[in-house]
Amino acid sequence: MNMHQTKKTLVSVCVALGLGGCGSLDIGDLNNPSLDDFRNNPTASGVNSASTGLLLGHRAGVTAPNGYVAQLGVIGREAYVFDPADPRAIDEMLGPILDPGAAAFGGNYWTGPYANIRNANTLLAALEKVAGLSDEQKEGVRGFAKTMQALDFLVVINTRDVLGAPIDVDRPLGAELAPIEGKEAVFNHIASLLDTANGHLANAGDSFSFRLSTGFNGFSTPATFRPFNRAIRARVAVYMGRHEEALTALSESFITANVPADEGSKTAALTSLNVGVYHVFRAASGDADNALVTPTIYAHPSIATDAETVGEGGPVDDRVTRKTVKLTTAVSAAEGKLTTDLDFIIYPSADSPVPIIRNEELILLRAEANIGLGQIGPAADDLNYIRTRSGRLPARTDITAENALDELLKQKRYSLMFEGGHRWLDMRRYGKLDELPRNLDPSIPPHQYFPIPVAEINGRQ
Template identity: 65%
Template sequence: MKNMIQTKKAVLALSAVLGLGCGTLDVTDLNGVSLDEFVETPTESRVLTAATGLLIGHRAGVAVQNGYVAELGVIGREAYIFDGADPRTVEELLGPALDPGGPAFGGNFWAAPYANIRNANTLLAAVDKVTGVTDGEKEAIRGYAKTIEALDFLVVINTRDTNGAPIAVNLPLGQLAPIETKEAVFNHIATLLDEGAAHLAAAEDFPFRMSTGFAGFNTPAAFLKFNRGVRARVAVYQGRYADALTALGQSFIDTSVPADEGSKAAAVASLNVGTYHTFQASSGDQDNNLLSANIFAHPSIVTDAETADGTPTGRVDDRVTRKVRKLEESTSAADGKLSSDLRFTQYASADSSVPIIRNEELILLRAEANIGLSNLDPALTDLNYIRTRSGRLPELTAEQIPTQEAALEQLLKQKRYSLMFEGGHRWIDLRRYNRLDTLPRELDPTYAPHERFPIPATEVNNR
């Protein structure tokens, strides 16, 4: 992270030059680099700075109050945002429609990911021409850049879903790429990840320093395992379960920690192995604002939680006690229709990291893929691994989940609590299985949970 902070000003300047914003690219010096100069006569230092900048670009909007984790959390009934200065946090996110004209709500999660996608494509073009970087290091940069680009496309399609999104955006200024189908976007993401994996397999060391959120994944060989984990997530989203199992076998998935009480801390630590967005507010870097006083945990997190002995007074799912705490007083909104006395605790400070993908998700993805293939026995093994180690709940028997449908219900519950408030997983998962209507309609019974974000009005108008 130190290197990321040191190069932040240069990266932001480069991002301004390479971004997709409206208007001209005829800007002044910006640390002495122009788009043409960067692509046609790239220097080693600029290329490496731009590579680091992709992590900063992908992190944009993740951990702010109107960002990816928070907004998708509200729509998925994981969280509330009670901001007296901005009623849209309730009225729009839980209301009848998302406004495509508002860049902080309905129009969100579009411009920033596409700016970073453009940056990745520009970096890839520069890598072909830069000197002072070995062929093996160039392969490392290519594999890394395509993986981050895939993650940015995933943000766009996770929010737009069947509205689709443009793919061929590496075009001259003024030309608009056609909007492609959801299936086409997912296929493109899968292709980027597979191409990235091939580059990483042929790579030497990364010639730039990554953030501390990639500790343990900061070599091409280890980063490849991260790439394969993301590829497994995408394959599950596509319903390509055999592909998901193949990718998981090449990832960092690990189910080797025993379940006894003495290894509780080790079990949780093993499940937390993964990659993270990092923040270092004290050094002038962006902070993690998910601990905002306006953000509350949804009461259903507690009321729906399982207990160890199945009784209302039993020890509650350990994931609840680790991630949520009760406040002394309740806060309400929408004329008392909404209230909560719960606060998330998993982001304890402005420096807290936000997961990109963790071992816990990989194990649950393997269970999901096996359920999709009707392999219920191995799915049960993985579900019980998560229940006993992350939730400290008793194992289930095969008789308790005798059907594919019953196994899926259990999977969705485990994903809800294991991946709580990490990146909209509950909303995305319920939508994929046509279960959004199981979410409460809290402001008005006619307000169904939002299925997708609209394509921004500025994008539509420009077409």
């Protein structure tokens, strides 16, 4: 992958900026160092700032109305984006074709992740020359950078699926482009990055040399960052269908499921489920804001109509009540073909954090791995834990091998609602995309993947 960066390109466009929720990062004025300066004469402060920059690079585009959460949410029928100024949010996301030439739509989630992967490779090369960092501190940077690379590759393959993606991208500018590898090879590469990173982190001492955002509170040292790395590794193993690997990684992650189900512990249960790592935003400081609060984004009405209730006419799944609200007046688009009276309240302000991964997902990943292994008893225990603590629903006593997957997908739908495209990814992995609503046109199935950008294709001709 040739990113066509010039010699004056910064290692990270955001290296010298603050990171939302961090307070003072004390990274100083880097005087806009060129790429050559960083490669040939890296400093400890430059390495530390570039490490922080990888967080900013991975966060870019997550919460825009045409970003990862919103677009995957639209395709997965979690959301609508009714923006009169940009009808592509309907015409492309719900229509027959995603335009590979549109960088913010069909061609999205390619250049950004690969730019951040390239920045990480430049950072890793700089570690071989930098003075002022101990061997342990260098190991911490390596473990962190490779974990972030894995997350960026995951964005690419999550959106490209069977089309695959380039892996061997650490090549000089002007070199032959890396071949596009198949989906399995990309996932193997991601798993290898995470495992290698975990080894680096084990040798990284007591602290990182760089600052992390407040989204990593509780995970900001090499020892506490490793369970985050293992959590992502568990997600990847489940996506690969390697369920034993997933259970091993989960045992090394921060998973916990031990809060009682009584009403008095409801707050404690939700707090436990929300433990995790987050993207953070700080709009008032001039840092990026969480744009998912925009008034053009609405919740898909099926979230409410499909929700389970406690008995006939009883209270609805508590996740619906916590995460959405009924509008006083319904809104519509596409000449009335699309209508909803439901809005999200998951992100109440421009400062609201967005999960990268949290405990509730880990419990559901463990249930999914056990279902894949035919171990329905442990899976039912985890599914009922989520039903009772997060949904405030009664436990089910009739979960069997025949209905466990459907129960899992329902719990993942409501627990991970509008957090990162989980509904679309899960339904695709199990061949159930056709079960998603087709409100715009019944003849148009949901998109299976984003196309490879036309610029990438042209560069290979």
